[in-house]
Amino acid sequence: MCRLLGVVSRLEHALTELVPGELPLFTALSERHKDGWGVASYPSGSGADGGDDPAPLRPLVRHGIDTALASNAYGDAVAEARGEVIAVHLRRASVGLALELANTHPFVEGEMTFSHNGQFDLSEELRARILARGGRTPAGTTDSELFLSLITAWADELPRVGGNRDWAGAIQHAAAELTQLTTELFGRPPESLNCLLTMPGALVAYAQHDPAQAPEDQPVEVYDLRWRADADRVLVSSTGYPQEGFSTLAQGAALTIHRGSLRVEEHAPLTG
Secondary structure: OOEEEEEEEEEEEEHHHHOOOHHHHHHHHHHOOOOOEEEEEOOOOOOOOOOOOOOOOOOEEEEEOOOHHHOHHHHHHHHHOEEEEEEEEEOOOOOOOOOOHHHOOOEEEOOEEEEEEOOOOOOHHHHHHHHOOOOOOOOOOOHHHHHHHHHHHHHHHOOOEOOEOOHHHHHHHHHHHHHHHHHHHHOOOOOEOEEEEEEOOEEEEEOOEOHHHOOOOOOOOOOOEEEEEOOOEEEEEEOOOOOOOOEEOOOOOEEEEEOOOOOEEEEOOOOO
16 A cells, blocks of 8 residues: 655646645655655656657656655755646555665656556566556556556557557556456456646646555545636545545546646546
């Protein structure tokens, strides 16, 4: 189990300015989610501002395998982060998965980053069947990167929307396929597939979890993914601190939040 925080703003700002009240409360959750952290942003000069630089767009990503609350490097990373699209991840590692940078979110694929909150059963057969789909090759050993691999496979298969990959649809289809695979192989769906996907122009959020597998020592809303639209920002976050005015993203639903305009597209759960 991990914690997710994503913010999209109308103009470029420092992360500490965008979420001055929420960030300390979110960071405090690392007392439990203590197995690493990551911060991804798209500051001016990275291509996020729509400039003419022909170089590939790359996010600025900082990782650590220590506990965020006690980490000087984390403090520097959140102080450095600025842009219109920013994501922060606090990791609580699944049993048996190594504490190393290769397993630390957000994962990067070109101009995109991916952060996951949850877990699902793993086996060599599941790994082989997902990688046979031809998506991104994982750099580490996490279940999260296998989910990302399946998402990228679907992104290449789905029709483009306005010339762009349909990332919301790719996540929803990948989640449905992964749910089918784990139910077939292990007799149960993933515990949670909550995730954030960022790119220079947008943030995509997806919510899915199995209430029957929620930790018994946590509140029932532990896997809720919530969001709030304000005048100059849209915030998406895991639970664990007061969230007045937030809405809960429905199971199987996705959001696409566009930078600048702050237009929010709500994608209904897949049917059939």
